[in-house]
Amino acid sequence: MLLSIRSLTKTFPGTLALDGVDFDLATGEVHALLGENGAGKSTLIKCLTGAYHRDGGTVALDGAEIAPRSTVEAQELGIGTVYQEVNLLPNLTVAQNLMFGREPRRFGLINTRAMRAEAREMLRQYGLELDVDRDLGNYSVAIQQIIAIARAVALSGKVLILDEPTASLDAREVEMVFDVVRGLRERGLGIVFVSHFLDQVFELTDRVTVLRNGRKIVTERTADLDRMSLIEHMLGRALEEEVEQQGAGKAAATHPDLLHFEGVGRHGVIEPFDLTIGQGEVVGLAGLLGSGRTESAELIFGVRPAQTGSARDEKGALDLKSPRAAIAAGFGFAPEDRKTDGIVADLSIRENIVLGLQAQRGWARPIPRAEQNRLAEDYIRRLDIRTSGREKPVGDLSGGNQQKVVLARWLAMNPRFLILDEPTRGIDVGAHAEILRLIHDLTGAGMSVLVISSEIEELVAVSDRVIVLRDRRHVAELRGERVAPDAIMRAIARDGTGDGETARCC
Amino acid sequence: MLLKRIAPQLIALAALVLLVTLVYPGFLDISFNDGRLVGPVVDVLKRGAPVALLAVGMTLVIATRGIDLSVGTTMAICGAVAAWAIASGWGLAPALLLALAAGGIAGLWNGLLVAVVGIQPFVATLILMTMGRGIAQLITEGRILTFNHPGFAFFGSGTILGLPVPAWLWLLTGAGVALLMRRSALGMLIEATGINRRASALAGVNATVLLIAVYVASGLCAALAGIVVTADIRGADANNSGLWLELDAILAVVIGGNSLLGGRFSILAALLGALIIQTIDTGILLAGFPSEYNLVIKAALVLVILVLQSPRIAAEWRIWRKSQRASREALAERSRT
Amino acid sequence: MKTRTLLGTTAALMISTTAAMAEGETVGFAQIGSESGWRAAETALTKQQAEERGIDLRFSDAQQKQENQIAAIRSFIAQGIDAILLAPVVATGWDSVLEEAQEAEIPVVLLDRQVDSSDELYLTAVGSNLVHEGEVAGEWLVNAVGDQECRIVELQGTTGSTPAIDRKTGFENVIAGHDNMEIVRSQTGDFTRAQGKEVMESFLQAENGGKDICALYAHNDDMAVGAIQAIREAGLAPGKDILIVSIDGVPDIFKAMADGEANATVELTPNMAGPAFDALEAYWADGTAPEKFIQTESRLFTQDDDPMGEYETRKGLGY
Incomplete structure (x- = not known):
């Protein structure tokens, strides 16, 4: 093996980003690294390139253990990286970019002629004939990407990590880059390929490793996989028994309509969609990363203003121009990124819990301290928030407990409609099941819930109805018995949308 | 809890008073003449008024992760407005109201630039800082606009119950704002906005209005400071009124242990910071050093205070003390066996 | 210039008052700005003095910027005026523009502040000690x-x-x-x-x-x-x-x-222009070169x- 990773572990305060991950890379192999947001792909790459330092496990290159402290050190060891955004200087010439930092020198001065010749020779290996004296910015992104690859290979020469290299390229350009990658494979390099374009994974790669929630799910030969099973690996199938049981007793109960959204959309963000939420109903939003799940929720909650569409309840029209308006309408929203959008890290658990309620009452009517204490103690007990006291800064808690504090903030306000975006991401298994049980209890008490999740089993377990999104559109709606992993995955994988029942496309 | 928060500032102030008393033994003398208290300490309370008033507003702005560089200039504008109104015979109450209105408008301008347009606070308030002195000069027509109005001059040099009016102004403003922050929910909402504006807005906090409000508060505090300074010299000096005072105000907030990154704040500690700065200034004047040393001495003292307050030094100190205690205990253990 | 001198001399013979000698002359004044009351008074007095003497004063406010003053002087030279008053904002960087004025044979009088250039380049400087x-x-x-x-x-x-x-x-x-x-x-x-x-x-x-x-x-x-x-x-x-x-x-x-x-x-005294115009009038009249520094009076005022x-x-x- 060229590169061999064993039990790689990396923790951040509150989250376990990598949990004992194994990963192998052979010479002359293109190995895809896949996973949803937060699965641990970028953490793994940063541990390899020296941007992060691992907490546990081993990384061996050519059999020797390595622990790079910086990207420069990683390059010297033989590991080079090319990112989605070209990491070169557009106002320098092609030759200068290629030779930057290792220019051929004569009498201490840069030998321009030798530099040009060497740069030209480098590019010829990639089948490129360019004027190396022109500024890099004059060339297309694809050419720039290839030049970046050439530079990375020249600097390192053993392992090449391509992090979403094709994200801003068109089909013809992708082919150009792929030809270069194939050439490098023949020269015996090991290449790690990160992408969320599954077609490209099947076209280019030899093996696939899928990460989910910081754990390695599977490593397989690409040829042995089909699209469905790959999506299954990425979105998860097996879940705790307990959750399974919760989902099992669910009947196709009828829910009186509570909210209607019609034609809600925003250009370039999400196509206009209709959505009806019943009282006490759990609606799940399923889809791959970037399919428009979070964006749908943000439009409903007024985080981003909708350009089209309307909302109404049984009393009449609702104006959802801002989160404050949505809250006034009885909505709540626990966002996906707890750290930046959820908690207020330096404030105490008590203050975080009462924050929403206090904002709703207005600054002039402070919640009495005794009432604040009672609320905080109540939710710490009910949601089993593990802390040494209500006055501890919420930033010191683990990820699962932070999520519970955000939930407590909303529950304290007793909303009629609660949106939960990835409520279980990055939290441990115990807390995971607790949160799913909580959703169950809330809807039992009449609250309506919209759940967004990358984990299909989780959606199946909690949802009465699942809406499937693809390419920024709501493409299918599944209810009753159709709320099952296979049906959801088929809908995501553009499979079975022709089915009469599921194709209630919007 | 409260005492623990302001302990570093109290200790610094006490140490500073001790130091000044060593150089100028009469520093703590207070006498009572013609119904007014007289003495260096009273001077500190009076002369510290502009920076203390600015520090009240600046604390709120900094708590939202902002900064208000325009307060010194706003002082000049408000002083000029007040002096102009008095000189044009509008009378005391309209003059004061106009000056406060000018401060409020200046704050509103800053607040809109920061909260609605989305310009960085440093740059947004720099605009008024640069432009405002020109506005003040237009009002005073480039000269020192003097007036003779005992009622207005009272705000600069009058006394109530023996204490100078400027001292009363900042004591009451400071206490009033501090109470408002802690007795209402404003304190917590401002802190939440400063720590994480996006999360606060998603939780329903009206962050935009709060941001505008703190800049308006800062503008009103600057207006009060401008009134004090103008009333004190019975004239509006557009060129020099409040010049560089924004920096002293920021310094007072920082000496008060408030983080420039926003979040938790203490107005009381910032006021102590203002007193520390003024004690240094008055101490230097009383000590009679040559003028060339003024700024060097001030900078050195501020540096010492900030270094002693730095969390890292405090942590090192705790570790050192713990290790000392541990080794002492180990020693005692050994001698026992 | 020569015709003017002749005309001036004739005028002096005819009317024989200093005020009339400068009648119709054009003088440019490159002022620093209006940063203080004193500066404003200097500007006001210069305009007043010019008016009394029948001098056509072209005024330029540089707003504390040297480049504005240099631009103003160049424009004065281009207009071919008869003399330039300059209150320099800084002491250095005046050589080239003063040379241009000298080549155009336009006398320059410094007001209130000094420059680091050679005193060959200006007629005289008026200021206090x-x-x-x-x-x-x-x-x-x-x-x-x-x-x-x-x-x-x-x-x-x-x-x-x-x-x-x-x-x-x-x-x-x-x-x-x-x-x-x-x-x-x-x-x-x-x-x-x-x-x-x-x-x-x-x-x-x-x-x-x-x-x-x-x-x-x-x-x-x-x-x-x-x-x-x-x-x-x-x-x-x-x-x-x-x-x-x-x-x-x-x-x-x-x-x-x-x-x-x-x-x-x-x-x-903010009346720097008075002595400056006196010197210029003498110079226009018969080419008399004044002293290189004209010290204004530092007059004492008391309650009496x-x-x-x-x-x-x-x-x-x-x-």
Whole structure:
């Protein structure tokens, strides 16, 4: 093996980003690294390139253990990286970019002629004939990407990590880059390929490793996989028994309509969609990363203003121009990124819990301290928030407990409609099941819930109805018995949308 | 809890008073003449008024992760407005109201630039800082606009119950704002906005209005400071009124242990910071050093205070003390066996 | 130029008043800006002087920027005017533009401030002597106190500025020979009214409530006006319990003198243009080259010099 990773572990305060991950890379192999947001792909790459330092496990290159402290050190060891955004200087010439930092020198001065010749020779290996004296910015992104690859290979020469290299390229350009990658494979390099374009994974790669929630799910030969099973690996199938049981007793109960959204959309963000939420109903939003799940929720909650569409309840029209308006309408929203959008890290658990309620009452009517204490103690007990006291800064808690504090903030306000975006991401298994049980209890008490999740089993377990999104559109709606992993995955994988029942496309 | 928060500032102030008393033994003398208290300490309370008033507003702005560089200039504008109104015979109450209105408008301008347009606070308030002195000069027509109005001059040099009016102004403003922050929910909402504006807005906090409000508060505090300074010299000096005072105000907030990154704040500690700065200034004047040393001495003292307050030094100190205690205990253990 | 000189001479023969000699001449004035009341008064007086003499004055306000002044001078040269008045914002960087003026045979007169260029490049410079101002103030105080013991406090200008250094030197030169006079406290008041007041308060505090102070010497009138308020608020009579002498001659100090609260001021005249036009008229008339530095009078004003009348004439000048 060229590169061999064993039990790689990396923790951040509150989250376990990598949990004992194994990963192998052979010479002359293109190995895809896949996973949803937060699965641990970028953490793994940063541990390899020296941007992060691992907490546990081993990384061996050519059999020797390595622990790079910086990207420069990683390059010297033989590991080079090319990112989605070209990491070169557009106002320098092609030759200068290629030779930057290792220019051929004569009498201490840069030998321009030798530099040009060497740069030209480098590019010829990639089948490129360019004027190396022109500024890099004059060339297309694809050419720039290839030049970046050439530079990375020249600097390192053993392992090449391509992090979403094709994200801003068109089909013809992708082919150009792929030809270069194939050439490098023949020269015996090991290449790690990160992408969320599954077609490209099947076209280019030899093996696939899928990460989910910081754990390695599977490593397989690409040829042995089909699209469905790959999506299954990425979105998860097996879940705790307990959750399974919760989902099992669910009947196709009828829910009186509570909210209607019609034609809600925003250009370039999400196509206009209709959505009806019943009282006490759990609606799940399923889809791959970037399919428009979070964006749908943000439009409903007024985080981003909708350009089209309307909302109404049984009393009449609702104006959802801002989160404050949505809250006034009885909505709540626990966002996906707890750290930046959820908690207020330096404030105490008590203050975080009462924050929403206090904002709703207005600054002039402070919640009495005794009432604040009672609320905080109540939710710490009910949601089993593990802390040494209500006055501890919420930033010191683990990820699962932070999520519970955000939930407590909303529950304290007793909303009629609660949106939960990835409520279980990055939290441990115990807390995971607790949160799913909580959703169950809330809807039992009449609250309506919209759940967004990358984990299909989780959606199946909690949802009465699942809406499937693809390419920024709501493409299918599944209810009753159709709320099952296979049906959801088929809908995501553009499979079975022709089915009469599921194709209630919007 | 409260005492623990302001302990570093109290200790610094006490140490500073001790130091000044060593150089100028009469520093703590207070006498009572013609119904007014007289003495260096009273001077500190009076002369510290502009920076203390600015520090009240600046604390709120900094708590939202902002900064208000325009307060010194706003002082000049408000002083000029007040002096102009008095000189044009509008009378005391309209003059004061106009000056406060000018401060409020200046704050509103800053607040809109920061909260609605989305310009960085440093740059947004720099605009008024640069432009405002020109506005003040237009009002005073480039000269020192003097007036003779005992009622207005009272705000600069009058006394109530023996204490100078400027001292009363900042004591009451400071206490009033501090109470408002802690007795209402404003304190917590401002802190939440400063720590994480996006999360606060998603939780329903009206962050935009709060941001505008703190800049308006800062503008009103600057207006009060401008009134004090103008009333004190019975004239509006557009060129020099409040010049560089924004920096002293920021310094007072920082000496008060408030983080420039926003979040938790203490107005009381910032006021102590203002007193520390003024004690240094008055101490230097009383000590009679040559003028060339003024700024060097001030900078050195501020540096010492900030270094002693730095969390890292405090942590090192705790570790050192713990290790000392541990080794002492180990020693005692050994001698026992 | 030659025709003009001829015409001028003829005119002088015919009417034989200086005022008429400059009739119809055009002079450009590159002013620094309007940063202080004194500067505004200088501008007002220059315009007034030009009008009295029938000179066509072209005025340019550089707003504290040298490049604006250079641009203004170049435009004056292009217009082919007869002379240029320049109040330079800084001392350096004038060589090339002054050479251009010389090639165009346009005389340049510097007002109020000096430049580092060779004095070949300008006709003359009009200005005050800062050391001399301090000396005049000191001499007044020496005469006023006679043989009595006198403990003096001094309010300096901005630390390190030329006026602060020179005015201090001049004053010290004079009192050095008088053992009964001593500067006991000296601090900067930054040339401002507010600082003058604050620093004076600390002087009073430190000198037995002001009872040990015999006189105040302030480097400018604004600081003296602030100090007068501090003295009054301390329960003493400014101008009587503590003698007050300062420099500049701004209107407010004349008002204080009229009220008996200030004793003397040394005028830094804003009328720099008067001597400048005199020199130019002599030069236009017969080519007389003036001295390279024309020192303006540092006139002393006391309470006996009709301060109220002086106040009235000055307050309209834009101070």
